[in-house]
Amino acid sequence: MTSLSSFALALCLCLCLTFVNGNKYDEALSSTETPNYKEYCVIGAGPGGLQMAYFLENAARDYIVFEKGYGAGTFYLKYPIHRLLISINKRNTGKTNKEFNFRHDWNSLVSHDESLQMTKYSEDFFPPADTLVQYLNDFATKLNLKIQYNSTMHDVMKREDKLFQMWDQHDNVYTCKYVIMAT
Numbered sequence: 545m546t547s548l549s550s551f552a553l554a555l556c557l558c559l560c561l562t563f564v565n566g567n568k569y570d571e572a573l574s575s576t577e578t579p580n581y582k583e584y585c586v587i588g589a590g591p592g593g594l595q596m597a598y599f600l601e602n603a604a605r606d607y608i609v610f611e612k613g614y615g616a617g618t619f620y621l622k623y624p625i626h627r628l629l630i631s632i633n634k635r636n637t638g639k640t641n642k643e644f645n646f647r648h649d650w651n652s653l654v655s656h657d658e659s660l661q662m663t664k665y666s667e668d669f670f671p672p673a674d675t676l677v678q679y680l681n682d683f684a685t686k687l688n689l690k691i692q693y694n695s696t697m698h699d700v701m702k703r704e705d706k707l708f709q710m711w712d713q714h715d716n717v718y719t720c721k722y723v724i725m726a727t
């Protein structure tokens with residue numbers, strides 16, 4: 545194939561894709577359908593998304609967390625590369641005040657469940673990152689947080705009816721009133 549005909553083919557493919565996607569988004573923009581509707585959609589089940597989910601769960605809100613990984617806190621499966629946290633696990637502050645102690649605990653999330661504290665998961669000042677992954681997944685499971693794993697969301701858009709619409713990697717459509725990006 546000459547370089548000219550390769551160029552023409554690439555251009556044609558490009559235009560076709562733009563046309564197909566253009567239609568898809570134009571249709572979505574004016575749609576009033578509400579497939580897989582949730583009032584709150586949180587994207588990401590790292591520490592931020594989990595903490596958000598905890599408060600939404602406690603407030604009995606209609607919510608879902610989408611996470612592209614197979615579990616919570618997947619960032620810490622790879623980072624820090626040297627596999628020890630750089631956030632300290634301060635178990636002994638010399639005080640008995642829970643609020644004071646919690647402020648010195650750099651890893652735990654806020655919850656009513658006292659078993660869910662990183663200080664109870666590791667005695668190390670710099671705990672293994674894998675321990676935090678375990679902790680975050682226990683946090684999600686024990687507190688019954690509503691998380692849909694293996695879901696990579698893309699093309700979050702706001703429609704004319706003010707609802708948000710997005711797709712997962714299988715092109716399933718989701719609609720929400722509020723979107724919280726926790727990525």
Ligand SMILES: Cc1cc2nc3c(=O)[nH]c(=O)nc-3n(C[C@H](O)[C@H](O)[C@H](O)COP(=O)(O)OP(=O)(O)OC[C@H]3O[C@@H](n4cnc5c(N)ncnc54)[C@H](O)[C@@H]3O)c2cc1C
Nearest residue numbers: 588589590591592593611612618619629630631696697727
């Ligand atoms: C190299 C490095 C080392 C660090 N070490 C530490 C440490 O030891 N201790 C510490 O406290 N902090 C550390 N941090 C900071 C820490 O990464 C962040 O503070 C923390 O992870 C932020 O939490 P988060 O929930 O906002 O985001 P993240 O932890 O990044 O979570 C975002 C989540 O969103 C998911 N996601 C992304 N895109 C999509 C999508 N399109 N659809 C669905 N899901 C999606 C991801 O899979 C991920 O699980 C480190 C940062 C770096 C860069």
